[in-house]
Amino acid sequence: MDAIITVENLQAFYVLEVMGERKVIKAVNGVDFAVLRDEVYGIAGESGCGKTTLLKAIFAALEPPLRIFEGKVYYYPNGERVDAFSLAGEARRKLRWTYISYIPQGSMSVFNPVKRLRITFLDFLKSHVGGKREEELLTLAREHLVRLGLTPQVLNGYPHQLSGGMRQRVAIALATLLKPRVILADEPTTALDVVAQRAVLQLLRDVQKEFRSTIIVVTHDMGIHAQITDRMAIMYAGRIVEEGLTKDIFARPLHPYTRYLIQSLPKVGDKNTKESAPGSPPSLLYLPPGCSFHPRCSEVMEHCVQEIPPLKKINESHWVACWMREG
C-alpha cells in the first residue's frame, strides 16, 4: 500500500472553559484511514459533522481551543514516515505547500484585501523558495498560472476585483504553486454558481493529472464526490461511518446515513421532493448514547441505542459502521 497520509485513531476535540466549566466538543472522535498516492479522496457529511476539523488535524493546524487527545497523523515525504504532530515548527512550516497544501473553504476572503495578488503570491513563494530574486519568483508564479490555463494578468489586480469563480481558481493556483504531494480542498465549490463550479472542478482534475498529486476533497455535496473522487468516506458526528470506492458507495450504500445523503441529491428529471434525513446532526457536545445516528435513523434497533457500532470490513475496500451490517 502506497500511503501518502495515514490517520490513526484520531481524536481532536475543542476544549472550552465557560464560566469555570470545562466543555469538550468531540469534533473528531476516533478516526482511522489512509489516503493513497495519486488518488482523489473524498470526505462527505453534513455541516457540523467534524469534517473541517479533520482536515485541520490532517494539516496539523492546531490552534486552541482545538486539541489532539489521541491518535496520530503521518506524512510520507521522501518515502519516510513523519509524525505530523511532533514536527517542529520550522520543519512543519517547510512541508507546507511543498508536501501538503490547502485550498480554503470559499476563497472570498483568503487573499490579503489591501495588497495586490502578486504580493500574496510572492509572500507564499518567498517563505518556501530560498535564494531567488523577486522577478524569478514572479516568473515562476506566472508560468504556473499559464500552465493551469489562467491569465497571469490576475496577479496585478486586487482580490476584490475578481469574480467568485475566478478567485477560487486563483486560490487553487496559489495552493498548488509548489506542486505539493497532497492537496486538501475544503468545500472548494461552495457559494459558486454551476458554471463556475464546473470550471473549478475541471481545474482540480487538471491539477491532479498535471502534478500527479493526491487530493483530499471535503464537501457535503455528494454530486462533487461522484464527479471527481476515487474513494470516499462518510462522516457523521465525528466518526467515519462508511468508507469505500466512490462507485461502490454510490452503487451500494450500506449505512442509512449514506443513503440519505445520496437520496438528497437532485436527479435529472426527478420532480419529487428530495428526501433528506429528518432532524439535524446532534450537538457534538452532547452526543446521544450508542450510535450517534440512531435518533434520525428509520431502521433503528434496540442495540443501536446502547452501543457504538465499530467500523466493519465488508469487503476489500468497503467498510461500514452499522449494527445492521453485523454478521
Added chain:
Amino acid sequence: MNMKWFWAIVIGCLFISGVAFAQLPAGIPREETLIADQLSGRVGTPGNFNLWAGWRWQDRGIQQLLLEPLWTVDYATGEIIPGLASGMPEYNEDFTQMTIRLRQGVYWSDGVPLTADDVVYTIDLHVRNAELPYHGPMAEFVEKVEKIDDYTVSVHLKRANSRFHSHFLDRWGCLRIMPKHVFEKVDNPITYEFNPPVGCGPYVLYDYDPAGFWTLWERREDWDRTPTGMLYGKPQPKYVIIQGFESEEARILAQLRHELDMAQHTPEGLKVVLEKSDTVRAWRREWPWVVNIDPCITGIMFNNLVEPYNNREVRWALTLAIDIVEYMAIAFDSMAPVSPIHLPPVPAYKEAFFTPLEEWLKGFTLDLGNGETFQPYDPEVPFKIAESAKKRGYPVPEDPAMIRDLFGMGWWKYAPEVAEKLLKKNGFSRGEDGKWRLPDGSPWKIDIVADVNVASHPLRNATAAAEQWRKFGIEVTVSPTEARETMILKGEFAVCDQWPAAEPWGAGVDLSRTFDPWHSRLLTPIGKSVALGPGGAARWCDPRLDQIIGEMEVTDPFTAVERTKQLGIEALKILIQEMPTIPTYGYCGAVAWDEYYWTNWPGAENPYTQPYQHWPNLKYMLPFLKSQKK
C-alpha cells in the same frame, strides 16, 4: 533590535546630559544667582517692557529690579522710601503745587544721568497722550510742570490735592519716571516695546524666555550709581531670575531641588516644602509660618445695590451668623489674623487704628428693635482660635500678646439668635424646614461668585462663608467662574469673594486709598464697570464718608498726621456701622525661602523690609542677602 539600541542611546544621552549640564543658561553660576517665583505667572508679552503703555507683567523684574520709582511704600517697616527722590514731596500751603527733589548722581543703565528733564518729560507726556493709563489723573490735576533746576521739579496743580504724590508712590505700581532720552526718539510710546529696557534700578535685562516663563537680570556694573546702591549698598546676587510656574507641584519641586530661592506657595504647599526640605524656611520660623502683615484684607463682598443686601441689618445679620473660629479653621486652617475692621492688621495700622478703636468697638451697639440692643464685638476671638488650633495639634504659643499678634485683635460674636432677630425684624422668616425665606416668602438663596483657584484666599473665604450660612439655614452655592473678574466689576453678582476693601498704602496713617473708591461720585450702576474691584465693586456710598474723603484731600498726610489718623478712624466707624462688606482676615502670603544659596531673609524675627519677591521693594532686600557659596 535596532529600536532597542536607539532607545538605549537616547535615554543614555538624556542621563549624561543631566549630569553634564545644570539647569541655568550657559555662563550663569548658580551660587551667584537668585531665583524667584513670578506671582503673576508666565509673561504674556515677553518681548515688551513698556509698562507705561499697559499691563506688562511688571513683577517679572521690571518693577523689582529694573525701575526705580520716586517713592516706595514698605508696609513691614511702615516707611516710605525715597528712591529717585531725595526726600518726601513738598506741598505749598493750599496744596496746589508740589515740589519733587531728585537724588543726585543717579544714572540710567545706559550711562545717561537722571535729571529733572526726565520727570518733566514723563509728566508732560502723560498729560498730553490720552492713551497712556496714567493720563487720567495727570490730565485732571496737572496744570503745568516745570524744571526748577537739574534736580528739582515743580508740579502746579489745577486744584488742591494733598495726595498728588501718591501717583508716584510705588505700591505694586505707580507712574514711574521714563528715560526721556529713549522715549523722545520714539514715534508712538504706546506701541514702543522698550526692548532693551533702560532703568535706574540696580539690574539690567540679560536674557528672557520668548515664551515668557522666565526673565534673567544682571546686576549693573555701576550699581553704586542707582538709588538702591546708594541707600543700601551692593545687591548681592549677580544675577536674578524671575520664573513663572503653571502648577504648584512644579514650583514646590523646583524649590526642593534648590532651583528656586524665593517662592510664594499655598499654605499646603508651604507645609510640603517645610516638611521635605532642611534648608527652606518660612517668614516665621515656627507655626503658623505665613506672612501675616500683608497690607490686604480678605473677606466677603455684598452688592449693595441688590436686594436684600442693600439693607444694613441684613448685612449685619449675615456677619453675626458667622462663627469666626470655625470660619478660620475652614478658610485658612486657623493660621491667619482676623480683622473686625476694613483694614489689614499690618504693624503700622495696629498701632494707629486698631488700638485706638478697640474701646469704641467694645462699646459698639446694634439696635435690634423693641428696645433690644446687642454688643457684637468679641475680644476673646483670638484666644478661641488659638484653642481650636491647639486641638488640631498645632504648637500654639501661650503668650496672650503673641496670640493677638498671630490671630488678630478680635472679631464679631457668633450670635445666630441675634441674626435671627435682625432678619425677622426685616420681614424674613424661617420655613417649615428651618430654611430662611425672603420677606416675599420665596426661599433665600445665596450664590457666591468665586475664584476658580481652590487655593486662593477669595475662594477660601467663599467656601467658609457658604459653610457658615448653610449652617444658619440659608441655601448657599459657591460658583467658581473664570468670568469672576468681569462679573464683579460689572456688578453682576449679589455676593462674591472679592477683597472687602481696597488695599491701603500699608504705611503711614493715610487711608485715602481704601476709602476713595466709595465716594458717591464713583458709585456705578449694575452693568457698568466700576473703576476699582476691591471695595469699589460693593457699590456702596455714604454722605458722611464723602465728607471725610473731601476733608482728607486737603490734609497733608506727612505733616497733619494726627488729623489724618482721626479722619481714618471716623471713616472706619462708619464702615463698621454699615458693614457694606465683611472683612474677615488679613491676607497671608505663604512665603518660602531656601537658605541653601542665600540667607538673611527678612523673616518675622528681623523684618528689615517687606518679604515678597514680587513687590517693587525686592531691590532693597538684595543688598542684605548673604551668600552661602556652595
Added chain:
Amino acid sequence: MEALRELFRDYRFAVGFVFLVLLAALAFLSFFSPYDPVRWLQVPRDEPPSWKHILGTNAKGQDVFWEATFAIRNSLVVALIAGLVSRVVAVLVGFLAGYKGGVVDRVLMGVADGLLVIPLFLILVLVAMLLREAMTIVNTGLLLAFFGWAWDARTIRAQILSLREREFTQTSLLSGNSTLSLVSKEYVPFTIPLIFSTLISNIAWAIGMEIVLAILGLVRLEIPTLGTMLQWAITRQAMLLGHWWWIATPLALTVILLVALYWLSVSVSEYLDPRMRIQRIGAR
C-alpha cells in the same frame, strides 16, 4: 436576553459587571451616609485610615469613604446622563443618515463633522463658563451629552449602511413591511450590541472629561464627584503631604470604574465579531 447570557460566559464581562454593581452599591450607600457631603469639619481632619474612618479623613474634615460614595454616585449620574442622552441623539442621527442617505445624510454628517473638528474642549470651557452656578450634576451630564454624540453617530450610520446592503432589507421591503417595522425588527437588534459598546466608551469619555473640567475648576466644586474630589486633593497637596488616602480613593475608583467599562466593552466587541460568535454558539 440570549445575548446577555452569552456575554456572561466571558469572565471579563462578568467581572466588569460585578465591579460596576459594587460601584453602584457604593453609590447607593451614599443615601445612608451619616455626613452631609457638602459640609466641612464633620470629623477630625487629615487622619489616616482607621476603623472609625476606613478610608481616613481629608483636610476639609470629611470622611473620605462617605465622601467617595457621593462622588461615585454623582459621577455615575453625570456619565449616565451624558452616555444615554448622547446615545439617543447618536442613534437617531445615525439611523436617519444611514437609512435615508442623500441630502439628509450629507447634512447630518456635515453637522457631526463640524462638531468633531471644532476644538471641543474650547466649547466645553466656554459653555461651562456660561452656565456657572447652573453647572449642576444634571447640566454637566447634558453638556457632555451635547458634544459626545458625533463620533458614535458616524459609527452607527456605517453599520446601518452595511445592513441596508444586506438581503433582508430588500426582501422585507418587497414583502410590504413598513419602514418603521423594518427598522425596529431588523436593524435595531443588529445594532444594539454596537450601541452598547459605544455607550460604554462614551461613559468612559464623560468620566474623564468631568475630571478635566473639575481640575480646571469649571464645575461646582462643593458637589462631590470623582473630579472635584481629585481637584480638592490636588490643590490641597494631598499627594506631596503624604495624605495618600485622600487622592488614592477617587483615583482608584476612577480606575476601577474605567477598567470595568473597558472589560465590558472588550467583551461586547468580541461578541460582536461573528467568528467569535460561531465559536460560542458551537459551545451550546
Added chain:
Amino acid sequence: MRFVRDYLIPRLVQYVLVIFFGITAVFLIPRFTGQDPVLEIIAQIQTQGGSLDPIAVRKLTETLQELYGLRGTLWEQYVNMWRRVFHLDFGPSLFQFPTPVSELLRIYLPWTIGLFATSTLLAWLLGNVLGGIAGYFSSQSWSKILDAVIMVIRPVPHYIFGVLLLILFAYVWALFPAGGLMLGRRTVVDLRFVMIILRYSFLPALTLVVLGGAGWFQQMKLLVQNVRREDFVQYAQAGGVKERVIISRYVMRNAMLPQITQLALVLGQVFSGVLMVEMVFSYPGMGLLLYRAVTRGDYNLVMGIAILSIFTITTAVLLLDLLYPLLDPRIRHR
C-alpha cells in the same frame, strides 16, 4: 470626471461649510460668556495689589476698548473678523496686548508641534505597534500582563500622571528638570540646545505618549484580535508564510486602516490632555495659550488658535478622505 462631479465637489463644499460654521461658532460663543477682556486686564492689575487711580481706570477702559476694536455691533465685528481671516491677520492679543496673535502663534506653534504633534504620532505608532503585537499574541502571558498594566494606567488623569512622573523623575530621582526651560534669546542652537530641549520635553512627552498610546494600544489590540481570525491571515499561516510578514503585512496593515481615520479626528479632541501636561510641566504650548485666552475673554487669540486648529483638522480629514482609497483598495469614491 464623474469623480469630480459626484464626489470631489460635494466633498469640497462640505469642507468649506464645516470651516465656515466652525469659525462662526467660535466667534459667537465667547461673546456670550460675558467675559470682557478689558476688565480682565484691569482686574489683573488690581488683584495683584497694583495701584491704579479710579480716574485712570475709567480712562484706561475706554482707551483699551478703542484699541481692541471691541466697539461696534456684533455684525460689524463679525464682518471685520472675516476680513481679517482672509488677510491672515488676527489682530493683537487682547490679554497679552499689544503682542499680535500671529506673533504668539509663531512662538508657541513650534513648541506644540514639537511636543504635541510628535508625541501624538509617537503614541499612535507605539500604541498601534505594541497593541498589534500584543493582539496577535494575545494568548501569551506577557501580552496579558501588558494589557492589564495599560488597562490600569489609561484611566489615570493626565494631571495626576504628570505630577507622579514629576515626583518620581524630577525629585526622587532628579533625572529631569521640574520645569523652566532655560533657553533664552542669547542661546545658540547647538547640540547642547537640542539636548536641553529633549531633556525638558521628555517627561511631558512621556505623559502624552503613555496615556495616549494606552488608548491606541487597547483599540489596536482589539482590532488585531479580530483581524487575526480573518481567513486571509489564517490562510497565510497555513501556507507557512513567515510570521513577521504575517504580522506586518497581513494583520497590522489591515487593522491599521480604521486607526488612521481616527488619528485625524482625534487631533481636535486632545487639547484637554495637552493643557494638563503643559500646566504640570510649565511647558509653553497652544493648550495653555488657548485656555488662558478663553478664560480671559481674549477673542482675538481664541479666534487665531481655533481657526488654525479647525483648518488643520478639517484639511487633514479631507486629505484623508481623498487619499484613503490608496490605503484601502476596496474603497472607491461614492
